[in-house]
Amino acid sequence: MAAGTPLTPTTPDDERLRRWRLVLGGEADGTGRALHGRDAAMDGALAALYRGAPEEGRAGQQRSGRRGAGLGGSAPQVARWLGDIREYFPATVVQVMQRDAITRLGLEQLLLEPEMLAAVEPDVHLVATLLSLKHALPETTRETARAVVGTVVAELERRLADRTRATLGGALDRGARVGRPRHRDIDWDRTVRANLRNYLPEHGTVVPERLVGWARARRAVKKDVVLCVDQSGSMAPSVVHAAVFGAVLASMKSLDTRLVVFDTSVVDLTEQLADPVDVLFATQLGGGTDINRALAYCQSRITRPAETVVVLISDLYEGGVRDGMLKRVAAMTAAGVQVVVLLALSDEGAPAYDHAHAAALAALGVPAFACTPDAFPEVMAAAIARRPIPVPVHGV
Structure with missing residues (x-):
């Protein structure tokens, strides 16, 4: 193994220390861990949002294992950061970090740029922010903003629409059984069970003296x-x-x-x-x-x-x-x-x-x-x- 190559955590304690180091940021955190490679880059992405010290740059972070910081107001810098967090963290975490970046660092103005808007992870909170900025959206950004809002709306509809229609629009009242149901409302399983005594072996069939079925709900008033x-x-x-x-x-x-x-x-x-x-x-x-x-x-x-x-x-x-x-x-x-x-x-x-x-x-x-x-x-x-x-x- 080459000198200086970091060891991958091999025990639960190693992984626990690694996670604490990423959470605490490395300033006298007591873990004694230095971060390298991907972990150092993740630490830098967290630092840019949650720490206020001058940024050291990604190479310096990887060498020292210390957390730098600062997104400032630079669109290219924020765009790179948005790309980093989407690479290193799951979508739910990315959404939280984006929300924090907007509220903590006042990055609303950067959302007015279409390139920046295209780089974010769409969610309900981003939609709310865009709607609050809609009067300030330049024409070049407006269509991108509508596309972002449309993506979130489509996902919500996919998740909620079918269940809503099914819950509100059921045609049958499954709580009411009747003895004279219409043919299409017959519960054949219960009907056969109720008429087993009428089984005719020579014909291999059951004579259904009593039908069991569901009462069709009355035509609902709108x-x-x-x-x-x-x-x-x-x-x-x-x-x-x-x-x-x-x-x-x-x-x-x-x-x-x-x-x-x-x-x-x-x-x-x-x-x-x-x-x-x-x-x-x-x-x-x-x-x-x-x-x-x-x-x-x-x-x-x-x-x-x-x-x-x-x-x-x-x-x-x-x-x-x-x-x-x-x-x-x-x-x-x-x-x-x-x-x-x-x-x-x-x-x-x-x-x-x-x-x-x-x-x-x-x-x-x-x-x-x-x-x-x-x-x-x-x-x-x-x-x-x-x-x-x-x-x-x-x-x-």
Whole structure:
């Protein structure tokens, strides 16, 4: 073996020290490990984001094993860094590092360059950042930005659309068995079992005196769904998911879906639901919040209260009239509207929200909770069927 060639960790303790060295950064970390080759390059990529010392350069990092730092504002340097982290880390880690780079180092301006934008790993948070920058996007970057947003939207639709349609659109009520089913609704396995005593050996068959099958659900009355979405900056991931779900629900013939977004003003995006990318580029992330005004608009569009579900997606930090918001919710529920409040529609865990408003809504019998995208179909199915709403996480 050549002198100075690093040894690959051969024991769990070696691997543990290696990981601690990468986490701690090498400044008197106590591990006693020097990094070489790929490990040194990984350390340099982490250093550029999470350390503030002057950058030593990749060759210097590999020689010394010490962590340098600094992305600065250089587009070529950031582009190289983006390429490095995609090489060294899995996509989920890359997305976290990109998010940290944007928020910690203020790299939003670099996303206005198409070459830079093409180098990033698309995710919901990147979409939210692009939407907040949309008015500053130069013409040369706009199409690239739409392509990035389209990639994320397509992935979300692939993951969520089929399950949503299947959950909401089942034709048969599997809980109700009947003795005189239509031919296409016969449960042949149970029918044969129920008639085994009528087996005719000479004919090798069972005479089905009693048919067992499923009751076909009555033709469903078309339901009205109103998604009322807070587009303040803190709700950005929820806005992205709501746009996707809005498009999916709008594609279902049994639902009449309306999408309303709001800050201190209210915008009805129902006509754009055929393309969730268009919906997202029509939003305006940031600004204040007037939930009362948004609910007033939604209330004015309700024509069949008993067949309507209103889903308010908001952290409930009301900048408008608090009592007015609560009175509108109370009036809608009294009229027969099913109202559900989602404090967040995202995968990010416990959200920040106005606890007093959430408790006041709960006192009105309106559930308020954070919901993951995967749980949303079940929540909607329960709301449409007027069943108790399953509260996945962080319920009030």
